[in-house]
Amino acid sequence: MDGTGQVRLPEGRFDGYEKSSRPPEDAVLTRVGPGTPCGEYWRRFWFPVAMTREVMDVPLRIRILGEDLILFRDGSGRHGLLQLHCSHRNTSLEFGLIEERGISCCYHGWHYDIDGTILATPGDADSGVKDRVRHGAYPVIEYKGLIFAYLGPPAEMPRFPVFDSFELPDVEMVPYSIAMPCNWLQVAENTMDPMHAAFLHSRERDMHFGSTWGELPLIEWYDGDWKMNLTMTRRLGDMIWVTIQETVYPANSTVGYLWEEGTEEKYFTRVGFNKWTVPHDDTNCMVIAWRHFGDIDARGMGRPELVGKQSVDFPGQTGAEPYHERQRNPNDFEAQVGQGPISVHATENLVAHDQGVALLRRHIREGIEAVRRGEGVPRPPQDGSLLSCYAQNTVLPITVRKGLHDDRLLRDVARAVFDTVASGDGRTEPERTEYIRNSLKQLPRDLRFLPADTAAE
Numbered sequence: 001m002d003g004t005g006q007v008r009l010p011e012g013r014f015d016g017y018e019k020s021s022r023p024p025e026d027a028v029l030t031r032v033g034p035g036t037p038c039g040e041y042w043r044r045f046w047f048p049v050a051m052t053r054e055v056m057d058v059p060l061r062i063r064i065l066g067e068d069l070i071l072f073r074d075g076s077g078r079h080g081l082l083q084l085h086c087s088h089r090n091t092s093l094e095f096g097l098i099e100e101r102g103i104s105c106c107y108h109g110w111h112y113d114i115d116g117t118i119l120a121t122p123g124d125a126d127s128g129v130k131d132r133v134r135h136g137a138y139p140v141i142e143y144k145g146l147i148f149a150y151l152g153p154p155a156e157m158p159r160f161p162v163f164d165s166f167e168l169p170d171v172e173m174v175p176y177s178i179a180m181p182c183n184w185l186q187v188a189e190n191t192m193d194p195m196h197a198a199f200l201h202s203r204e205r206d207m208h209f210g211s212t213w214g215e216l217p218l219i220e221w222y223d224g225d226w227k228m229n230l231t232m233t234r235r236l237g238d239m240i241w242v243t244i245q246e247t248v249y250p251a252n253s254t255v256g257y258l259w260e261e262g263t264e265e266k267y268f269t270r271v272g273f274n275k276w277t278v279p280h281d282d283t284n285c286m287v288i289a290w291r292h293f294g295d296i297d298a299r300g301m302g303r304p305e306l307v308g309k310q311s312v313d314f315p316g317q318t319g320a321e322p323y324h325e326r327q328r329n330p331n332d333f334e335a336q337v338g339q340g341p342i343s344v345h346a347t348e349n350l351v352a353h354d355q356g357v358a359l360l361r362r363h364i365r366e367g368i369e370a371v372r373r374g375e376g377v378p379r380p381p382q383d384g385s386l387l388s389c390y391a392q393n394t395v396l397p398i399t400v401r402k403g404l405h406d407d408r409l410l411r412d413v414a415r416a417v418f419d420t421v422a423s424g425d426g427r428t429e430p431e432r433t434e435y436i437r438n439s440l441k442q443l444p445r446d447l448r449f450l451p452a453d454t455a456a457e
């Protein structure tokens with residue numbers, strides 16, 4: 001007010017009204033219910049649906065790809081994944097009685113085997129209905145504390161993919177799962193968006209992980225048919241720190257040690273966690289994962305006792321902290337769920353460092369199209385060999401070179417580290433790891449652009 005009763009209007013251009021109606025979300029990439037293109041695509045992969053420890057003496061009701069299911073372990077120790085509603089008169093099998101073999105419905109006792117065979121209809125022994133009807137069931141595999149399921153056409157079931165990162169020696173893998181109240185894709189995209197580590201996790205508020213994470217990384221992407229890798233490379237004094245992350249489509253990501261600082265020489269240290277982002281439905285998903293403990297934890301930061309249902313030992317993943325605390329110190333949960341129930345791609349403005357997000361969407365779209373055309377989706381080699389995971393950290397003693405732009409040096413070092421890790425493919429462990437570590441140790445000498453005094457050392 002200026003004393004005359006006139007209120008000064010704010011100056012500037014305000015575009016809120018122009019943008020007040022939001023365009024629709026990308027339904028093809030985000031809708032996952034039965035019969036949707038993306039749901040069909042998802043149903044071509046094995047992925048985890050629960051932790052073994054969640055399967056108790058009563059059935060576990062779960063929702064996966066918009067379908068309601070029960071997961072149980074019968075009296076003979078076999079796991080079953082059945083559609084929720086009884087094939088007789090639709091009562092929920094979450095109230096069923098677990099039998100030595102399979103499960104029976106509470107209402108009239110129809111008895112189901114784990115593959116959906118109806119073993120008995122005790123109130124109707126003679127009609128033959130049990131031989132005419134089959135109940136919807138899916139195959140499951142219990143592996144290292146997680147229950148994996150395949151929800152697709154039996155004829156297209158792939159091999160269960162086992163990566164060397166699932167089988168590392170002297171590593172304790174502790175399962176965890178965290179519900180996320182938003183679409184699966186924006187959660188899966190987080191590991192394809194490495195630039196967020198420099199801002200969300202260090203520059204903006206608290207240091208969430210390593211003290212050097214605020215140093216902007218140079219990012220490179222390595223696009224493949226069935227997986228994608230990225231390198232994040234930083235210059236820290238006389239060291240170059242190269243992180244590799246890996247995402248196997250559609251949503252299985254592996255990252256290195258969470259509290260790595262990149263200041264001490266090291267070669268091919270392995271995994272912090274392997275995680276999947278699994279859709280419950282269009283607006284709910286879960287992160288389901290293994291945290292890795294052991295020698296990897298050089299700084300002694302891990303807390304395995306905190307890892308489990310709705311809980312993990314690094315901050316900001318569950319949304320459990322009070323709202324105002326989360327406003328003052330937001331983390332991954334806030335950044336991902338904060339995009340809305342289903343993030344609208346049409347209102348984004350992607351920039352160069354979002355290339356990984358764009359690549360992930362492109363590959364998923366291509367996979368969806370392949371399924372639509374009746375073709376197979378790109379998959380890892382199906383020969384049964386252990387698959388090589390590239391996720392790692394390497395820190396090399398390579399000084400700044402006079403006359404050479406340091407970004408160029410970092411880019412060449414990132415590529416050389418990636419190529420070295422990839423060159424270990426086809427070797428079995430432990431030879432692969434030894435070969436990669438020895439080769440990486442040679443890199444500072446091998447790189448042609450190093451100063452003569454370093455190369456001669």
Ligand code: FES
Nearest residue numbers: 086088089105108
């Ligand atoms: S409704 Fe399940 S047995 Fe009748």
Ligand SMILES: [Fe+2]
Nearest residue numbers: 196197201332
């Ligand atoms: Fe993060």
